Amino acid sequence: MKKFLSLLVVFVLIASLFSGCAKKEAGDVVKVGWIGPLTGDQAVWGQCESNAVKMFFEELNNSGGLLGKKVEVVAYDTRGDGTEAVNAVRRLTSQDKVIAIIGPNSSGQAIPISSVLEEMKVPDIATVATNPKVTVVDGKVKPFNFRICFIDPYQGAVAAGYAIDVLGFKKAAILYDIGDDYSQGLTQYFEEVFTKKGGQIVAKEGFKTGDVDFRPQLTKIKAANPDVIFMPYYYKEVALSAKQARELGITATLMGGDGWPSEQLMTMAGDAVEGSYIINHLDFDDPEVQPFRNKYKQKFGKDSEINGYLATDACTLLVEAIKKANSFEGEKIKEALEGIEIKGITGNIKIGKDTHNPENKEAAIIKIENGKYKFVEKYAVK
Amino acid sequence: MLSWYYLKGIIMLAGIYLLPVLGLSLLTGFTGLFSFGHAGFMAIGGYTTAFMMMKLKVPFIPAILIGGLFAALFSFIIGKLTLKLKGDYFCIATLGFGEAIRLLLDNIQYFGGARGWPGLPLKTTLTTVIIIDIIAVILLRNIIRSRHGRNMIAVREEELASSIIGIDTFKYKMISLVISAFYAGVGGGLLGTYLGFLQPKIFSLTRSTELTIIVIFGGLGSLTGSVVGTILLIALPEILRSFANWRLVVYGVIVVFIMIARPEGLMGGKELSFDIIRNLFRKRVKEVKAEGGK
Numbered sequence: 131m132k133k134f135l136s137l138l139v140v141f142v143l144i145a146s147l148f149s150g151c152a153k154k155e156a157g158d159v160v161k162v163g164w165i166g167p168l169t170g171d172q173a174v175w176g177q178c179e180s181n182a183v184k185m186f187f188e189e190l191n192n193s194g195g196l197l198g199k200k201v202e203v204v205a206y207d208t209r210g211d212g213t214e215a216v217n218a219v220r221r222l223t224s225q226d227k228v229i230a231i232i233g234p235n236s237s238g239q240a241i242p243i244s245s246v247l248e249e250m251k252v253p254d255i256a257t258v259a260t261n262p263k264v265t266v267v268d269g270k271v272k273p274f275n276f277r278i279c280f281i282d283p284y285q286g287a288v289a290a291g292y293a294i295d296v297l298g299f300k301k302a303a304i305l306y307d308i309g310d311d312y313s314q315g316l317t318q319y320f321e322e323v324f325t326k327k328g329g330q331i332v333a334k335e336g337f338k339t340g341d342v343d344f345r346p347q348l349t350k351i352k353a354a355n356p357d358v359i360f361m362p363y364y365y366k367e368v369a370l371s372a373k374q375a376r377e378l379g380i381t382a383t384l385m386g387g388d389g390w391p392s393e394q395l396m397t398m399a400g401d402a403v404e405g406s407y408i409i410n411h412l413d414f415d416d417p418e419v420q421p422f423r424n425k426y427k428q429k430f431g432k433d434s435e436i437n438g439y440l441a442t443d444a445c446t447l448l449v450e451a452i453k454k455a456n457s458f459e460g461e462k463i464k465e466a467l468e469g470i471e472i473k474g475i476t477g478n479i480k481i482g483k484d485t486h487n488p489e490n491k492e493a494a495i496i497k498i499e500n501g502k503y504k505f506v507e508k509y510a511v512k
Numbered sequence: 513m514l515s516w517y518y519l520k521g522i523i524m525l526a527g528i529y530l531l532p533v534l535g536l537s538l539l540t541g542f543t544g545l546f547s548f549g550h551a552g553f554m555a556i557g558g559y560t561t562a563f564m565m566m567k568l569k570v571p572f573i574p575a576i577l578i579g580g581l582f583a584a585l586f587s588f589i590i591g592k593l594t595l596k597l598k599g600d601y602f603c604i605a606t607l608g609f610g611e612a613i614r615l616l617l618d619n620i621q622y623f624g625g626a627r628g629w630p631g632l633p634l635k636t637t638l639t640t641v642i643i644i645d646i647i648a649v650i651l652l653r654n655i656i657r658s659r660h661g662r663n664m665i666a667v668r669e670e671e672l673a674s675s676i677i678g679i680d681t682f683k684y685k686m687i688s689l690v691i692s693a694f695y696a697g698v699g700g701g702l703l704g705t706y707l708g709f710l711q712p713k714i715f716s717l718t719r720s721t722e723l724t725i726i727v728i729f730g731g732l733g734s735l736t737g738s739v740v741g742t743i744l745l746i747a748l749p750e751i752l753r754s755f756a757n758w759r760l761v762v763y764g765v766i767v768v769f770i771m772i773a774r775p776e777g778l779m780g781g782k783e784l785s786f787d788i789i790r791n792l793f794r795k796r797v798k799e800v801k802a803e804g805g806k
Contacts, residue, residue: 168756168757168759169757169759169760169761170760173757177757205756206753206756207753207756207757207759207760209760211714212707212709212711212713212714213525213703213707213714214749216521216525216707217518217521217522217525217750218753220517220518220521221518221521221750221753223517224515224516224517224518225514225515225517225518237627237628238628238711238713238714241628241630241708241709242707242708242709244708245634245708246521250517261627261628263627263630263631267630267631268631308615308618308619308626309614309615309618309626309712309713310626311625311626311627311628311711311713313626314618314625314626314627315627338615
């Protein structure tokens with residue numbers, strides 16, 4: 131038995147060593163890499179992204195390819211972990227020799243890979259890595275890091291601006307995840323903008339990733355009697371905390387960022403999130419969004435998460451840049467990406483030369499009504 | 513087939529993780545204390561090193577040594593408080609400690625909080641990692657072979673008996689913990705300057721358990737086992753890349769199978785040293801001579 135098991139293990143290992151090596155002839159194929167979490171707690175988003183990227187290039191190949199070549203997607207799992215992301219990018223750039231990389235989906239993975247990108251001169255377009263420091267550190271732009279989404283300060287500022295200027299709320303409470311970089315970022319900028327515009331933060335309570343009971347924090351928030359509660363974290367905790375807030379009798383409007391929109395939220399939270407406002411990258415009901423939305427649903431049998439839309443835009447951006455550069459060389463693609471303008475699913479995207487971010491991208495304000503996401507308006511904060 | 517650049521990355525990562533694993537090997541394998549908080553010591557070492565280099569402009573090598581010393585200092589305080597606890601209770605105390613450190617760092621905005629600390633100097637090279645690893649292994653081997661090391665093993669085997677023959681068990685547990693935290697701290701410092709980025713999330717409980725798994729996988733009470741275990745278990749997820757979504761499942765299955773096949777760990781408490789190789793060689797020479805004499 132033991133011998134059989136050890137033999138089996140050895141066999142699996144050897145098989146896996148060679149399974150990656152079934153190479154096609156290199157001449158008319160170029161490779162594009164994707165990294166992100168296919169396993170672990172962020173796997174929902176990673177799998178959606180990798181599906182969207184593969185679907186995009188499949189279509190491109192069927193309609194004649196790119197500059198006369200077929201594109202092959204190489205997707206690697208990172209578990210959402212920074213060190214794994216570095217390994218994956220090292221492999222993509224040196225062994226698979228990809229021309230560019232799409233992803234990852236979080237800043238904790240996007241920041242450590244930049245040194246590898248710079249060494250190997252391969253450009254990367256992050257999908258939802260919203261920390262400003264992904265592309266700019268200490269005032270210097272990182273040459274090979276780009277992104278397709280707006281950044282945390284902007285998202286936090288939009289939420290605060292909309293709450294105070296449009297909805298007319300004066301007293302806000304914040305419940306946030308102290309162990310999460312995204313949550314901390316949004317909280318910081320929401321607080322800054324909200325107080326600058328004359329509002330008041332009446333309560334600010336933290337919880338820890340993985341918590342399921344928010345009643346102690348919510349009780350304190352209830353005592354402070356806010357008009358609006360800002361909840362910048364992901365849909366699982368949102369569903370739980372929103373439900374508990376309603377149970378405690380809190381009637382304040384809830385507000386959240388792009389961690390909210392998920393097909394899971396409605397099933398988990400039900401009535402609790404009714405009437406809430408969300409800052410998002412796009413409006414799901416926008417007619418221009420429908421082709422992708424339907425295609426994805428048809429192919430994979432479920433709705434795409436927000437990551438799928440952004441990943442597709444990242445692909446469009448890359449393809450346009452390659453066409454503009456008329457080359458597959460990393461440095462030329464990088465130069466072409468700077469200042470490029472495209473019309474993507476999530477809006478008009480113009481990559482800034484000094485920031486490598488999409489500039490002045492409008493955010494979509496979504497309201498939850500009758501258990502559906504309802505688009506209210508496009509909003510950019512001044 | 514494999515590109516050197518990619519391979520180099522994995523070797524460096526394995527080399528970096530070897531340090532906390534060696535530390536834990538001393539604590540768990542030779543002193544018999546389980547710890548689930550070593551990622552916490554790595555975090556202290558990493559952040560101290562980063563602080564030294566970024567804010568105080570201390571050169572690289574002194575900075576990682578200070579990082580290690582700082583982790584050791586922390587472990588001394590923790591040890592004073594918790595080493596009197598027996599068995600599982602100590603293990604739980606370290607678990608709490610590791611999580612506490614991570615949550616503290618999540619909230620210290622001076623170090624970037626949960627969003628992390630980007631832009632650290634990239635000083636870790638393959639040569640530095642290998643040199644530090646070699647020094648670390650030799651040092652640890654000498655510690656284990658010394659009187660102190662034998663006392664630690666005595667504590668592992670039978671704590672009561674060793675205290676009766678006059679070994680200060682508390683002192684030897686403490687020495688073991690401090691050395692082990694020092695190793696973890698240096699490892700954390702190297703990791704920070706390898707990634708150029710530190711985030712509390714990197715030093716989560718999963719990291720601590722991974723380190724313990726490596727030590728047990730390699731074989732408790734064997735340095736060779738720790739080295740081999742580190743290399744294998746760091747390389748394994750990379751080898752399995754082509755499994756995509758199922759990668760970690762396969763990883764888990766393989767580790768479970770190996771543990772069933774060899775419950776005592778890869779090396780099972782044995783060491784591979786030059787003496788053994790020499791003896792093997794001598795035996796062979798004798799055999800050849802004997803055959804030649806016929």
